[in-house]
Amino acid sequence: MAKVVLITGGSSGIGKSIGEFLCKKGFKVYGTSRNPDHYPDSKFPILALDVKHNDTILQTVNTIINTEGQLDVVINNAGAGITGPIEEVPDEEIKANFETNFFGPIKVIKAVLPQMRKQQSGLIINITSIAGYMGLPYRGIYSASKGALELLTEAFRMEIKGFNIKMTNVAPGDFATNIAAGRYHAPLLDDSPYKKPYGDTLDLMNTHVDNGSDPNLMAKEVFKIINTKNPKVHYKVGEFMQKFSIVLKRILPDTVYEKLLMNHYKI
Template sequence: MSKVVLITGGSSGIGKAIGTHLVSRGYIVYGTSRNPEQFSGHSLPFPLLKLDVTDPENAIAVAHEIQEKEGRIDVLINNAGVGITGPLEETPTAEIRRAFDTNFYGPIHMMKAVLPYMRAHRKGLIINITSIAGYMGLPYRGVYSATKGALSLVSESMQMELYHMGIDICNIAPGDFNTNIAHGRYHSPVLDTSDYKKHYGRVMKVINEQMADSADPSLIGKKVERIIEKKNRKLHYKAGAFMEKMSVKLKQVLPDKVFNKLLLNHYKL
């Protein structure tokens, strides 16, 4: 029987790549978007349901709709997210809250919405798309790192809470992939009078250069399929360039000052 998969943020980028690959492999896929009507002519191979992950009632309604149509939800992939950059001091608090609403509270709303159905079947899988950035505080990306790091830790707790119900949970932490996340990212304005102006500009230049040379998100789709089909899964998976994945190991073994010096050199600070 084909597995039923719900992917938030399925209209573009990593979510679209995951959904497209899984459909090609025989899965039943539902994607979501805040504005699915904008993608009606994009010939996606799976339906897009209207969803704002920051609205818990909307999350419940979408999960119920899929349950009514298919009789189950086998896999939830929490992919919807927003980017945010800027010096913390100059980032509006409202934008910080918006990032947490989407990247942290949004996945929690979705997990709460699907868990009753998974629990009824005593099986299910939740995959949270976190980030390599969630393993470390990056300069001028501290809020984004915090949202993804928080989601990663919640996943660790939930795995222990759910294992006896037959429900598994894991994280996939991508590095840089060639998606359109930069177009929707909130950038704190570079103020001419700001003491951060020069260094913030340098970091943004490095980030944009990395994005231009980043990998195809279709690689994530293949990785997700392998994880779904595994019987014994890890809690944490990483996806990206060798040095991106290596940076997580280096943070674990190097003294803080040494690791931070490497980051400062990387970002030309």
């Protein structure tokens, strides 16, 4: 019987690539979007779900379970970017980002665990970010929300191991997607003390995304993980230097690593 997969944020970018790849491999895939009507040509069903609203999560999860009788793989992919000097990012935008990137996945996990426990099997894949391994200038809120999800997964894995439910993180680097378009940008203020360094960093970030890797690399990695008997705690997918930066952070003194980041971002 085909495995049933739920992908939050499956209408575009990495989520769409993963969904289309898994469909070709014979999986029964359901994606989600806050506006499913905008994606009539999707190669798999797109259901209405907003990770900020628990009722939409429960409704969609129940729809899939009632239709398929099972739910085997859940991919927490819905996420939002955010940039800006932390001092100038409005509190409500910081909270909104954590609602999507951190509290949203928790809500989804809580909604699917009863079914997976009943099946005595299941796999939950949390899409985090290489940015979650380090505090990046002008992306501090994003780094913090994704880093929090990385740590949450470490704890959750141990709690659900006895139910034969597996959980892992997949941290992408920069991929060629439309994330920059949907990102919250704190405005570049003329009278801001951060105007030049923030503006320069913003240009650099957008270049990284525009020149990013093919999202199909993520799809192939997720497929491999689904077919792995005992997934690792953390996976990283992206350019060599992005992955190597995590190794450098582990082995270099903190201030040396900080200097490397500041040189990279020219601040």
